[in-house]
Ligand SMILES: NC(=O)c1ccc[n+]([C@@H]2O[C@H](COP(=O)([O-])OP(=O)(O)OC[C@H]3O[C@@H](n4cnc5c(N)ncnc54)[C@H](O)[C@@H]3O)[C@@H](O)[C@H]2O)c1
């Protein structure tokens with residue numbers, strides 16, 4: 453079992469990573485001082501697999517747990533579904549000390565976190581991530597949100613969980629496409645922060661793709677360490693945290709242009725990283741070798757180098773709704789080398805459009 457601490461003063465918490473961590477969950481809940489009524493939010497794929505087991509586990513820790521299943525998929529991450537969950541919470545009489553547990557991927561985590569942040573102005577929140585992407589990224593750091601029809605994650609908050617429990621046995625039921633998706637965000641950490649980690653991903657492809665336990669623990673723990681270090685320094689994205697958004701400016705535009713169904717998040721981010729690498733090369737920040745290494749690794753993990761169903765004009769319009777765009781100026785996270793990025797808000801429109809054309813199929 454591994455533990456990673458997210459250091460945020462009074463809001464600090466542990467990420468517990470391992471195979472068979474039921475006792476750790478029970479011990480935490482028993483000593484947390486929660487009200488007895490709790491909500492377990494999951495989706496229609498994960499609920500039938502793990503919902504009952506987790507409900508029983510939480511009952512053994514003294515809670516009376518109601519499970520709410522939202523339809524699986526990104527199209528559930530909206531205010532309408534959040535409102536249905538608020539209604540259940542009110543009907544059940546959940547109070548300010550009633551915990552909300554998110555059991556599922558990033559969609560469940562982001563939506564449940566948004567509900568937890570806003571129901572009665574904030575109730576305790578615990579993440580139980582079950583997808584690779586949620587374990588390496590979305591369950592950590594406190595960005596919670598729902599989508600708006602005009603853009604991704606536009607309605608949300610920074611709201612930290614009180615703990616994150618990552619049960620690695622859950623990976624056994626994850627479809628292969630969702631493994632590649634998680635690898636999109638994992639590759640991101642190598643590019644933005646850790647050249648050795650990038651090299652590990654280049655050199656251990658078989659172990660990584662088969663989720664061999666030692667490789668799996670390493671890639672989840674290293675990803676969490678990097679995210680925890682960044683978030684601990686800059687919780688609310690005043691500066692450094694923007695690096696975690698590498699690939700997301702174009703990635704979110706791809707998701708929106710394809711109505712959140714054609715590509716899942718990690719795939720769109722992977723293509724967005726190619727776009728950002730393209731801009732970096734055009735500006736002379738990186739050489740061809742670094743660009744080719746990124747491209748090769750993205751392809752090796754079966755992620756798309758180009759997106760279909762998008763237009764340059766559509767994507768170009770979307771980037772002005774990006775949360776890193778201020779006063780009409782888009783802040784781009786760009787590569788300086790593998791393991792290091794910088795932010796630039798002076799990228800000419802034609803350079804951006806060339807990169808967008810290059811990643812459009
Ligand atoms: N808050 C953040 O910091 C942050 C970071 C990255 C991504 N995100 C958000 O996360 C979302 C993407 O997360 P995701 O990739 O987990 O998508 P997801 O939540 O849709 O999960 C992917 C699919 O896998 C299924 N699934 C999850 N765990 C499973 C398991 N163990 N076995 C079988 N099936 C399982 C889900 O039901 C779903 O069908 C996006 O909305 C993205 O914007 C947020």
Ligand SMILES: O=C(O)C(=O)C[C@@H](O)[C@H](O)[C@H](O)COP(=O)(O)O
Nearest residue numbers: 589593595604605693696697700775
């Ligand atoms: O935690 C962060 O900070 C990130 O940017 C992580 C991203 O992987 C994640 O997709 C995040 O939700 C994007 O945030 P947004 O502010 O661009 O909506």
Ligand SMILES: [Zn+2]
Nearest residue numbers: 637700717721
């Ligand atoms: Zn992301």
